[in-house]
Amino acid sequence: MEKLKIFFEERAFGVCSKLGERLNFPIDSIRLFFIYASFVTMGSPVILYVSMAMTMKIRKFFRKKNNPVLFD
Numbered sequence: 001m002e003k004l005k006i007f008f009e010e011r012a013f014g015v016c017s018k019l020g021e022r023l024n025f026p027i028d029s030i031r032l033f034f035i036y037a038s039f040v041t042m043g044s045p046v047i048l049y050v051s052m053a054m055t056m057k058i059r060k061f062f063r064k065k066n067n068p069v070l071f072d
Contacts, residue, residue, distance in 0.1 A: 013053035 020027035
């Protein structure tokens with residue numbers, strides 16, 4: 001079970017952890033909120049989660065483009 005948890009944490013978008021850091025809120029609580037809200041509302045928080053993940057990726061891309069590094 002621990003290997004599965006590590007696998008998803010490494011490859012996930014990081015939306016819940018970023019929200020937890022910004023709001024000073026436990027990451028596990030945010031993840032549970034997304035899971036429970038997805039079951040109650042038939043999946044609509046998934047759209048919110050994916051849009052937030054895309055926004056994070058786009059912001060990261062533009063930051064990298066504005067601050068080029070010679071050696072990655």
